[in-house]
Every structure is written in C-alpha cells, then in structure tokens.
Amino acid sequence: MARIKTEKNTTRKDVIVSKAAILFREKGFKAASMRDLAESVGVEAASLYNHIKSKTELLHELCFSVANRFLQKLDEIESEPIPAIQKIEKILRFHIVEMVNNYEEVYVSDREWKHLNDPYLSNFQNQRRIYRKRLAAIIETGIKNKEIKQIDAPTAVLILLHAISGIESWHRSKQKITAAALEENMVTILVGGLTI
Amino acid sequence: MARIKTEKNTTRKDVIVSKAAILFREKGFKAASMRDLAESVGVEAASLYNHIKSKTELLHELCFSVANRFLQKLDEIESEPIPAIQKIEKILRFHIVEMVNNYEEVYVSDREWKHLNDPYLSNFQNQRRIYRKRLAAIIETGIKNKEIKQIDAPTAVLILLHAISGIESWHRSKQKITAAALEENMVTILVGGLTI
DNA sequence: ATATATCGCTAACATACGTTAGTGCAAATT
DNA sequence: AATTTGCACTAACGTATGTTAGCGATATAT
Numbered sequence: 001m002a003r004i005k006t007e008k009n010t011t012r013k014d015v016i017v018s019k020a021a022i023l024f025r026e027k028g029f030k031a032a033s034m035r036d037l038a039e040s041v042g043v044e045a046a047s048l049y050n051h052i053k054s055k056t057e058l059l060h061e062l063c064f065s066v067a068n069r070f071l072q073k074l075d076e077i078e079s080e081p082i083p084a085i086q087k088i089e090k091i092l093r094f095h096i097v098e099m100v101n102n103y104e105e106v107y108v109s110d111r112e113w114k115h116l117n118d119p120y121l122s123n124f125q126n127q128r129r130i131y132r133k134r135l136a137a138i139i140e141t142g143i144k145n146k147e148i149k150q151i152d153a154p155t156a157v158l159i160l161l162h163a164i165s166g167i168e169s170w171h172r173s174k175q176k177i178t179a180a181a182l183e184e185n186m187v188t189i190l191v192g193g194l195t196i
Numbered sequence: 197m198a199r200i201k202t203e204k205n206t207t208r209k210d211v212i213v214s215k216a217a218i219l220f221r222e223k224g225f226k227a228a229s230m231r232d233l234a235e236s237v238g239v240e241a242a243s244l245y246n247h248i249k250s251k252t253e254l255l256h257e258l259c260f261s262v263a264n265r266f267l268q269k270l271d272e273i274e275s276e277p278i279p280a281i282q283k284i285e286k287i288l289r290f291h292i293v294e295m296v297n298n299y300e301e302v303y304v305s306d307r308e309w310k311h312l313n314d315p316y317l318s319n320f321q322n323q324r325r326i327y328r329k330r331l332a333a334i335i336e337t338g339i340k341n342k343e344i345k346q347i348d349a350p351t352a353v354l355i356l357l358h359a360i361s362g363i364e365s366w367h368r369s370k371q372k373i374t375a376a377a378l379e380e381n382m383v384t385i386l387v388g389g390l391t392i
Numbered sequence: 393a394t395a396t397a398t399c400g401c402t403a404a405c406a407t408a409c410g411t412t413a414g415t416g417c418a419a420a421t422t
Numbered sequence: 423a424a425t426t427t428g429c430a431c432t433a434a435c436g437t438a439t440g441t442t443a444g445c446g447a448t449a450t451a452t
Contacts, residue, residue: 003418003429012429028310030226034410046411047430055410111307114224132365149388152373155381158362166358169328170351177348185351192345193389199399199448208399230440242441243400251440 004041004051013051016041020058021104029059029112059112060120066109067127069098074134084142089191091135092160096186099167100179110165132157139194148194156194163190200237200247209247212237216254217300225255225308255308256316262305263323265294270330280338285387287331288356292382295363296375306361328353335390344390352390359386 004012019040023032034055038045052058077090099106113124135157142148148156163186170182177185200208215236219228230251234241248254273286295302309320331353338344344352359382366378373381 028224028226030224031311033408035408043429044431045409046413046432049411050429115227149384151384152377152381154369155366155373155378156385158365159359159382159385162362162365163355163359166354169354169358173350177351181348182351185348186355188345188347189352189355189389190385191389193385229438231438239399240401241439242402242443245441246399 002042004043011051016048016051017058017061018104021062021108024059024062024108024112025104029108029115056115056117056120059108059116062105063109063113063116063120063124066098066102066105067124067131070095071127071131074131078134078138083147084138084145085147085191085195087138088135088142088148088160088194089187091138092164092187092190093183095161095164096167096183097179099164100170100182103167103171107165107168132161135160142194146196149196151194159193160190200239207247212244212247213254213257214300217258217304220255220258220304220308221300225304225311252311252313252316255304255312258301259305259309259312259316259320262294262298262301263320263327266291267323267327270327274330274334279343280334280341281343281387281391283334284331284338284344284356284390285383287334288360288383288386289379291357291360292363292379293375295360296366296378299363299367303361303364328357331356338390342392345392347390355389356386 004015006012006015016037020032020037023037023040026032027036034048035045037058038048041048073094074091077087077094080087080090082090113121113128116124132154136153139148139151139153139156143150143153167182170176176182200211202208202211212233216228216233219233219236222228223232230244231241234244237244269290270287273283273290276283276286278286309317309324312320328350332349335344335347335349335352339346339349363378366372372378
C-alpha cells in the first residue's frame with residue numbers, strides 16, 4: 001500500500017490534478033480514463049476518490065485556475081499607464097511564458113473546456129468571451145491612437161490567442177529553439193503585424 | 197423504415213461522413229457516439245454499419261480528404277514562379293477559405309487526428325510534419341531573398357497555421373464580419389507581420 | 393412480374409467506463 | 423501508548439459504448 005508521494009506544500013489532490021493535466025493533454029479529456037490516471041499516479045482508480053469528487057472536478061480545477069491567472073494578469077496590465085500596443089505585447093508575452101512553463105494546464109484549459117458541465121461551462125465561456133472583449137478593447141484604443149493598423153479588433157484577438165496555442169507544436173518538436181527565442185520570434189511577427 | 201436521403205452524386209456514406217464531421221466538431225471524436233450520429237442521420241445506430249466499417253473509418257475519411265486537398269494545393273502553389281511571400285499569402289488565403297467553407301471537416305482534421313489508429317496515425321503525422329517543413333522552406337527562401345524578416349521559419353509556420361484555426365472562433369461568434377473581410381484582416385496582420 | 397441486392401430494423405454482445413461501498417492498515421494526534 | 427483520522431485496497435454496481443447477427447421490407451435489375 002504505497003501512498004501518493006507529495007512534495008512540500010502540495011496535497012495529494014494537487015498531485016492528482018497535475019497528473020490529470022498531463023493525461024488530458026495527451027489523450028483528451030474524454031479519452032483519458034480514471035484508470036489511466038490512477039496508473040500514472042501509482043494507485044488504484046477507486047483510491048482517487050478519497051481526494052477528488054469526480055473526473056469533471058479535475059477539469060474544473062484546471063480550467064479555472066488557468067483562467068483566473070490570466071484574468072488577474074489582465075487586470076494588472078490594463079491599469080498600467082502605457083500605450084495600447086505595449087499592453088498587447090505584455091499580454092502576449094505573458095501568454096507565451098505561461099504556455100511554455102505551464103504547458104499541460106494551459107493547453108487543457110484551452111482545448112478541453114468543452115467537456116465542462118453547466119453551470120461551470122457557461123461560466124467559463126462567459127469569462128472567455130469577456131476576456132476577449134477586453135483584449136479587443138485595448139486593440140481598438142491602439143487603433144484610435146494610431147499605434148495599431150486599422151483592422152478588425154476581434155479578428156486580431158483571435159489571431160493572437162490562437163497563434164499562442166501553436167506553442168503546442170513547439171513543445172512537441174524535436175529540435176526546439178529556446179523559449180526566449182520563441183518568444184522573441186512570436187512577438188516580432190505578431191506585434192509587427194499589428195503595428196502601423 | 198425511412199432510408200437515408202441522398203442528393204445527387206452523394207452516396208449514403210457521404211451523408212454519414214458529413215454528419216459525422218459536424219458531430220465530431222461539436223463534441224469531439226471520443227464524446228460523439230455512434231448513437232448520436234445515427235440520430236442526426238435519422239436512422240438506428242446499427243444501420244450505419246451497412247455503409248461504414250467503423251467509427252474510426254469516419255475519422256480517417258475526414259482527416260485524409262482534408263490533408264490531400266491541402267497537399268495538392270501546396271504542390272500547385274510551390275511550382276508557381278512567384279516570390280516566396282506571395283506563395284505564403286496564397287497558401288494562407290487557401291487555408292482561410294477552406295476553414296470558412298469546409299469548417300467542420302477542416303476543424304476535425306486539425307483537432308481530432310490524435311484519435312486515429314496506427315498506421316493511419318503515424319501516416320497522418322508524417323504528412324503533417326512534411327507539410328510544415330515545406331512551408332518553412334518557402335519562408336526560408338523568402339528570408340534569403342529579403343522579402344521576409346529574419347525570423348525562425350518553423351515558428352512562423354506554427355503561427356500561421358494556428359492563427360488560421362482561430363477561424364473557429366469566427367464561426368462561433370454572433371456578430372460575424374464577412375468572410376472576405378476576415379480574410380483581408382488576417383492577411384494584413386499575418387503577411388504584414390512577416391514582411392520586412 | 394420475379395429475383396436479387398440493398399438497407400434499416402430489433403436484439404444483443406462484450407467491453408470500458410465513472411463511481412460507490414466496505415475493509416483494514418498506517419500515519420497523525422492525543 | 424491509545425485513539426482517531428487518512429488513505430489505499432478489493433469488489434462490484436450501473437450505464438454507455440462500438441459493433442455483430444439475423445430478419446424483413448423496399449428499391450433495383452432482369
């Protein structure tokens with residue numbers, strides 16, 4: 001009877017959640033079974049339920065912890081007294097760093113939220129919609145101030161966010177450039193594409 | 197006993213495949229059941245097997261028909277005697293139009309190929325890898341010819357392809373700009389971001 | 393009109409799944 | 423040292439899943 005090993009300041013639940021992130025990314029939420037998860041944690045499937053309420057709870061946990069991190073950062077950046085295009089660049093860099101360092105969670109939150117159940121589902125979708133609107137508003141400001149090309153702001157947001165999720169391919173690729181180089185390249189192309 | 201209705205030049209299998217595309221996009225491959233599909237086709241689940249071999253066959257069909265269309269177009273564009281940046285723009289526009297008009301299939305091919313089985317899986321992954329390398333090669337040429345900024349070509353490819361998959365959000369959004377406007381905006385930002 | 397192939401139906405299968413109940417050991421608390 | 427709590431185990435449940443078998447009706451070909 002080997003217990004789940006925890007490091008300092010991590011509960012057993014944390015261990016399960018982060019193993020779940022890996023699994024959900026690899027296989028997708030639906031295709032990843034609780035028995036898979038149990039194996040990767042080193043325990044029987046039923047034992048997981050001493051720590052979590054349900055499989056979906058794992059997805060909530062992942063999706064909302066990521067969403068909250070991004071929302072908080074947006075609050076912070078929005079209130080800084082800097083030009084719109086610099087705000088966009090900061091947000092972009094934050095997304096990139098998050099996607100590089102917290103790959104599994106961020107990826108799952110981005111791709112698997114469909115499998116949330118109501119009321120969490122509509123909640124998440126709302127947050128997402130609002131988040132994008134706030135980004136679009138920053139871009140609109142940048143357009144008005146002639147920092148940014150005259151483009152459709154929602155389209156620009158969509159490009160930015162999805163381009164970032166492309167870091168998935170970087171993670172999978174064999175011959176990776178460094179994370180720093182990746183960041184600079186992405187900023188060059190994307191901020192360059194927006195700027196007049 | 198109502199038969200599956202077919203239009204001219206479409207087999208009953210075609211009907212099933214295209215309904216499957218819709219369903220696989222909505223719910224994901226794993227979460228979409230054959231009983232769901234049967235309902236959307238207007239038939240009992242078992243009846244589907246008079247036309248298809250398996251659920252996975254539906255995914256093959258979708259993934260490879262999309263992949264082949266893109267490969268063929270790339271062949272065509274690669275051999276045109278035009279500057280690299282114009283090739284990239286043409287490919288970009290093709291992707292956008294495909295994603296707009298054949299949304300369901302293209303989306304499924306892009307997001308659900310993980311659930312293919314070998315040997316189809318490795319096959320598909322190979323095609324994908326090669327496709328991206330060919331795009332990267334075009335970009336490299338553009339860089340050498342000083343049409344394109346000095347950037348990491350694979351990163352540029354990753355941005356382009358993933359940005360395009362963002363058209364998913366456009367499809368879902370309530371207040372859509374026109375497809376033509378979407379295309380122009382995307383080209384402006386992305387080609388603009390690459391060009392010196 | 394008759395024969396044949398097509399195709400949708402019902403019934404059922406084996407399997408995989410998420411999850412619960414109940415037991416007993418080991419760690420934490422007193 | 424005694425007691426309580428935490429946690430992993432085995433066993434099993436109900437349900438949903440992909441798929442097959444076999445029957446009968448309808449459309450197609452002769």
